[in-house]
Amino acid sequence: MSREILCRAKALSQRRLRFTPTAFLTVPIRACNPDATSIYPPVAQLGFWMLVAIAPSVLLFKLAFVGADLLICWLLSRRFGYAATLLYAWNPLVIYSFAGAAHYDSWFLLPIVVAWLMFDSAIQPRISRPNWSMAPLVSKLTSAGWIGLSIAIKWMSLPLLGFVIWQILRQPMLKYPRFGYAQLKSVGLVLLCGSLPLLLAAVPFCQGGACTLVPTGSVFVSHGRSAELIPYWVSLIWQPARWENWLYAIPLGLVIGWLLLRAKYFLVFAEWYFFSLLILSPIVHVWYFTWLIPFGVASRNWGTRLVSLSAFIYFVLPHRQGLGNRDWLLLPLERGILWAPLLLGWLWMVIQPMLRSSSGTIQEVEPQ
Numbered sequence: 001m002s003r004e005i006l007c008r009a010k011a012l013s014q015r016r017l018r019f020t021p022t023a024f025l026t027v028p029i030r031a032c033n034p035d036a037t038s039i040y041p042p043v044a045q046l047g048f049w050m051l052v053a054i055a056p057s058v059l060l061f062k063l064a065f066v067g068a069d070l071l072i073c074w075l076l077s078r079r080f081g082y083a084a085t086l087l088y089a090w091n092p093l094v095i096y097s098f099a100g101a102a103h104y105d106s107w108f109l110l111p112i113v114v115a116w117l118m119f120d121s122a123i124q125p126r127i128s129r130p131n132w133s134m135a136p137l138v139s140k141l142t143s144a145g146w147i148g149l150s151i152a153i154k155w156m157s158l159p160l161l162g163f164v165i166w167q168i169l170r171q172p173m174l175k176y177p178r179f180g181y182a183q184l185k186s187v188g189l190v191l192l193c194g195s196l197p198l199l200l201a202a203v204p205f206c207q208g209g210a211c212t213l214v215p216t217g218s219v220f221v222s223h224g225r226s227a228e229l230i231p232y233w234v235s236l237i238w239q240p241a242r243w244e245n246w247l248y249a250i251p252l253g254l255v256i257g258w259l260l261l262r263a264k265y266f267l268v269f270a271e272w273y274f275f276s277l278l279i280l281s282p283i284v285h286v287w288y289f290t291w292l293i294p295f296g297v298a299s300r301n302w303g304t305r306l307v308s309l310s311a312f313i314y315f316v317l318p319h320r321q322g323l324g325n326r327d328w329l330l331l332p333l334e335r336g337i338l339w340a341p342l343l344l345g346w347l348w349m350v351i352q353p354m355l356r357s358s359s360g361t362i363q364e365v366e367p368q
Helices: 003-014 021-026 042-054 058-080 082-089 092-100 105-121 137-151 155-169 177-205 219-223 230-237 239-243 245-262 266-280 286-291 293-299 302-322 332-356
Strands: none
Touching (some): 058 293, 092 105, 105 155, 230 266, 266 286, 266 332, 286 302
């Protein structure tokens, strides 16, 4: 791999493709630090490198991202029908993020959608199978492989692999003692399939015994802030929390643990996980909300529908920055406009089943 091409591609991608196609040729090599770690995982960087190697064109990048977006539309339409898929296909936030602004999150979402549809289809009640957790191992391994690919594109999907593993382990071994070894073997194979994309893609980035894949020393990771919800309110009460982003990994870990215990379907786990991640994350950009939208096609979540419009208030931040205001802070009213529709819609999703039943647990959305 040409270090010069990779370095130029990385520098251009970090500028969010705001320049003309020929801007790639003007990126100075001295802007790249070979010892620094990019915020992008290995497969994402390799994808950028491949596109730049073909042609340093913004249009090519957009076509690559839109291509993955169209594949997601096709998968959702085959599973849920054309009418339901309109929520994703003609979603203004999706159209802006991938076709307009050329954010690569469609690459991240595509393998997740494939894994979701494969995993939940294998456990549908209408399929006569006495023990769904012992469904064909190929289905689980394939789902794990797709999740592993998404992890190697964006780190946030790592808990989804944990969900697949937990679904194997949660089968009571005392009831089926002969399946104990098979379960452990399945877990090992799932871990292998889930980690293989990252391990293979990381090879070019590992030199001299060091693999600098996670930028733990980055200001963006340690205490960067953008349009956050819960961290904003916490920092108003306890100022030191403003500079310690790692604190929010604790409640997120608790939420993930609770979801592992409660959720049986990939759809339920993934939708609630991404919702929890967004409200707890210290750094939120408008395209992050696209992570919820494929699942909204199945759940018909009103929070997802409404935030597809309210999220556009985020653009007051770059607008003010262009006017010379470098604070990158939403005003309280702007923050409310951004987050209130998502929270109210999500609240409605929770209380609606409660109106039909006395149960107060998470509604398990059965795949259609």
